Amino acid sequence: MSYGELLKVEEVEGIVSFYIELNKKYESFEKELSLVFQNKEKDLVLSLPGIVDNSTNESVVYKFSLNRNEINLPAEKKNYYLFITAQGKKFRVRFINNFDENHSIDYFETNTHLFFVRRDRHRRVFFRTGSLCDLEAMYDLPNFITSISSDRDTVLASGEILNDTFLTHFPDAQFFLTLRTSNGVNMKAPLLIKGNEYVAKIEIPQDRYLPKGKWNFFILVNGEGFEKYFPCYIKRRHEENCHIEMQIPGFKESLVLRTKMKNGKISGKLSAQPIKPDSFNIKFREADQTYAIHFKFPKDSKIFTKGFDEIYLRLHQRDTNEFFDYKCEIDIKGNHLEVLSAIQIHQLTNGTIDSARRWDVYLGIKRSEGFFNHRIKNQQLSLINKITTAYLKSDEDQYYTMFYRTKYNGLSFVYSRIPLVKYVNDYHIDNGRLILEGITKFSYNKFNHEEIIVSLVLVNRMTEESLVYKGRRYGGKQKKKFSIEIPLKELDALVNNFKEIIDFYLVMEGPGLYRKVKIGLKEFDYYKDDIQVHDAVDTNSEIVTEYYLTITPKGNLKLESFRYNRKSYELIQRSADLAPSKNVWLVGERPDTAQDNGLRFFEYIRENHPEIEIYYAIEEHAPDAEKLKSIGNVLFIGSDEHIEKSIEASKFIGTHDLDYILPFKGAKMKNYREAQKIFLQHGVLGRKNVPYHKKYYKYPFDIFIVSSIPEKTMVVNKFGYEWHEVAATGLARFDKLQENHHPNREILLIPTWREWIVNEEKLINSSYFNKYLSFITSARLAEILERYDLKLNFYPHYRMQEYIADNIDIDNKRIRLIKLGEVDVQNLIKDNILMITDYSSVSFDFTYLRKPVIYYHFDPDMFFSTGILRPIEETFLGDIVSTEEELLNKIENAALRDFRPLEIVDERFDWIFTVQDQNNNQRILDVILNGIQEEEPLSVENN
Structure with a gap:
């Protein structure tokens, strides 16, 4: 493909000239040669004749000139593409490889428009054109970053900006340099402008959630009634001055901000900074129950170049968001930095567990700013579980610990019970009896299977009353089959109300073993509204009970019961x-x-x-x-x-x-x-x-x-x-949130539930319960409430309320426990001035009222283990904290700013609420009666 090569663009006394180099063969077509401007719709907008400026044996340089004040264009913003036409042929114009930025203009103005010279990824030339009279009709504000540097927690930038002309049209505008993600998260600093040059200092927050990925540089222009983001650009000669690699501590892991230049634009990328050992050795010492750990890291790794005070091996517990720290000994040998540490497992294996406890392993570089945590990763970790497994015993079960490689090659540690494979592979109802048959097998042969008894425990989900049915166990030495029969009539003892749910638990008992686990199907197609099998009991009696065998999303079995009088039962059958x-x-x-x-x-x-x-x-x-x-x-x-x-x-x-x-x-x-x-x-x-x-x-x-x-x-x-x-x-x-909205100086603490907590025993032993108990009984919380004249309303999830009310004595007149039904939740939302939650969607109501929310994320890895639907920064509009100390700090900060919400609430409000009036119920009624009329976009995937 032929191209015209753009050498430079210059402006002299209102005449803008383009110097374009062409192949010598076009010299004979000089009178027919034109430079044309064409829009996206391929309409010809402008055509300029060319004259020869100079020539060589192989090429000719043509000069195309226009009077900038004679250009007449529509007011809307447009892209215009440059082509050369000659004898019916048309080809694009691109920047020559050694384009002379120093002697070429980047933009020019008419009385009404701004023309900004740009390039695409193929170096092809186009103009971004916008009306100077309408901010919304402007593509670009010509600006160029000339240098970027970083220092601890700040990014310092300097650059050039077309300021004079802009202020003529928008005299009240304020300018900011902004780092911004595609979904609206930003960090910004005001521009200090002198002439057409500026400096800006963006502070990188150390206590705020920062999403990984691309952050684009923008100039933000604020004025009365308008806000507009314009992309930042960079010239090739300044690229060397704009490379930074800035380390940010973060809480869980260290991040690095790197700048990147492409097609004349500049952006930053925020990413984790893992460290890969060249070699490792991990051994378990049975005598003192200790793992001896030895890593070799490359000494010249960028992680170590800024120096360090101390190095720790840090194990981050997923369900509590806490670190366990083990100081390391350091030895420099040749090109390697050798790191040695020891982990005594008693600290990690205390207390009872019914599900695996997991930690992710980080190398913690301690400096004056705090810990810089780097995830230890290596593909060579694939066999580490086989050489680091240790077995432990208690009176009721057997456990194991081991290091292992995760799906993404990270080093992690697990403490768990010996895995039990268990499932039901056949079920049916025969003559009023529910019959279950299945398989049990321990992953490691650490038990005497002949002495193990299997039972099925049926538990009323609400009352926790239960019935036990012993099973028959048969088959091989390790992989055992079981069969259990349940007379449905006997389940009447568990059915107290019209509707009940009965959960199934398999119990394995034997010497040194007591294991109670949910039991379900190995292979299943899950439907919430499906039925596996069903039957009715006492169909000729005055009270008839129907039982339906159904499954949970994980395939676990449950029985749903309905208790009818005979008249209603027969009506349902007939209907x-x-x-x-x-x-x-x-x-x-x-x-x-x-x-x-x-x-x-x-x-x-x-x-x-x-x-x-x-x-x-x-x-x-x-x-x-x-x-x-x-x-x-x-x-x-x-x-x-x-x-x-x-x-x-x-x-x-x-x-x-x-x-x-x-x-x-x-x-x-x-x-x-x-x-x-x-x-x-x-x-x-x-x-x-x-x-x-x-x-x-x-x-x-x-x-x-x-x-x-x-x-x-x-x-x-x-x-x-x-x-x-x-x-x-x-x-x-x-619709009614805005009515009678007069908040008091009260804080609403409203956590959501954890689906893995299925009974009172698991609640008491959970990090969830202990985190909130620690918070509401904190001496510092009492001090903050007293100092700022605040009250705290604790509204636990309904599954947690009864236990807290009966067992926890909250000895503080400023803390109130609110029971289910005692106060309307909507009134709680209106009456409180600050909300603390973890992941509850009721926080959106608070955000709708533009009141501050603090999110206490002490277990995000566990809570979002099944996935998260939208990035955290899109839906959690407020402060996100990981520890109780951070939570208390943010409460105090909110009080000091008089409970004004953070800027990000306004910036991202429309991401959550498209309509903001009091007509939601009417719209809901309309779609029920008339269907949904919203026009479908051309591509849902790209919206």
Whole structure:
């Protein structure tokens, strides 16, 4: 392909000239030769004749000139591409390799427009053109970074900027140098401008979550009613002065900020800085229960070049976010820095465990600024588990410890019980008996299998009452089969209420062994609304109990029971194949609550659309049931009326899975299968990978409510719903958030739950419980509350409330424990001035009111082990802390700034809330009645 080579662009007394070198063969076409400007639509905008400026034996240099004030262009911003035309042929113009930046202009102005000369990745020339009279119609503010340096926690930059002309049109503008990610996280500093030159000093926060990846440099222009980001550029001659490699301590791991230049633009990349040993040796000493560790690292590694005070081997525990430190001895031999340490495992293996405890291994370089933690990585670690495994015994079980290589070649350490392979491979109901058959096998043959007894324990999830059934064990010496029979009639002892859930636990007992674990299927297709097998007990009696064997997302078995009077049971059987018969709407939340989107939507319909026959389903004795009496149309779950209306219903509307508000298994009933199903949600999605994917339902939601277009795009891309099935209406409860909003000097502490905590014993032994207990009993917290005249309202997750109320004495008049149903959650959101949570989506309500939130992330690796839907920085708009000390510091900082939210809340607000009015409920009603009208983008994936 032929190119015209751009040598330089110059301006003399308003005449802009382009010097372009062409192959000698075009010399004969001089009269037909033109330089043309063409837009993206390939329209010819401008054509300039050329004259010969000089020539050689191989090439001719042509000069093309224009009067800048005679250019007439539309006001909108445009790209214009340069071409040479000759005898019907057209080819692009590109920058010559040795383009003369020193004697060439970068931009020129007309009375109305700014032309900025740019290059693409192929060096091809184009102009970015914008109107000087309209900030939104400007592509670029011509600017060039000339040097960048770093010092501890700051980035110092200097550069050139077209300031005079800009200030003529926007005299009140303020300028900032900004480092910014693609999803809006930024760090900025004001420009100190003198003439057309500036300096700026960006402070890199040491106590704030900084996402890894690309950070682009921008000039941010702020003025009254406008804000605009313009990319920063760099000239080739300045590139050598703009290379930095800045180490940032961070909490969990050290990061490095490196600058990168490409196509005349400059950006930074923030990434982890792992360290790879050239060799290693790890041995376990049985005598003193100690691992002796020896690493050899390259002495010239950049990690060591800045020096250090001390070096530690640091084990970061995933479920507590805490470090265990082991000081190292250092020996320099030749080109290597040898690091020796010892780990006594008693510190890591204390206490009881029922799941693996894991640590990631870092090399901690201690300097005056703090620890710089570098993940130890090496592909050669693949066999390390075989040579570092140690076995331990207790009275009730056997354990092992070992170092191992992770999926991404990191060195980690685990303390766990000897792995037990267990699963059910056959199940059926025969003559009123549930029969389970399966396999058990320990990964390491450390037990006498002949002396092990296997039992199945069935536990009522709510009351924790249980029944035990001994199993028959048979088969080989190690891989044993088991068979257990459960008479369904006997389960009546566990069934106290209309609906119950019974969990299955396998118990292995023998000499030196007591193991209680959930049991499930090895191979399964998971559907939330599916049934494995079912049966009914006492069908001729006045009380009939139905049992449904179902599975959890992990394949664990559970029984769901329904207890009916005989009349209702027979009605359900007769109606199983009937289509929806009436326009009845059924709405609800969890069985025991009315304080979320379900309640607000129900209120709205009752107040504004009395013609709609809508009912709210809730347990009769739930604390929230009382508030519904004045609204009317309340169905108590399991009542005859609830069953009748559920059979007639054509619309089921819920904030959680619809099973919560049904008096039967929906999949069994034709009217449910054919009814419209609406998911109101109970928060904003984007954090934990919750199982609301379309693939997890045989009868999925027909309408999925979200708060923003970015959230809608995520639900389409990751949850498998179609664009026309997801509605960005905003949540129903947001409509009344602004009403009577007069916050007190009170802090709301509202943690979310951990699904791996399944009973009281696990709660008491969990880091989750102990972290929050430590915080609310902290002497420093009491001091902060007293000093700033604050109160703290602790609203534990409902699964945690009963234990705390009965067992924890909070001896502080400024700390109040709030029980489920005692105060409406929406009132708590309105009445408090600061929120502390870990990952709860109720924080979005606080953010909606533009109040500060502090996120206590002491176990993010565990909590997000199943994945995270959107990057942390997109949905956690506030301070993110890892330790109790950091949490207390941020509370005090919030008090000192009078509880104003951080700037990032305003900067990223639209990422969470597309609509911000009081019409969400009307929009939800509209999409239920009329369908979703939002236009689908050309490519959902790219939004």
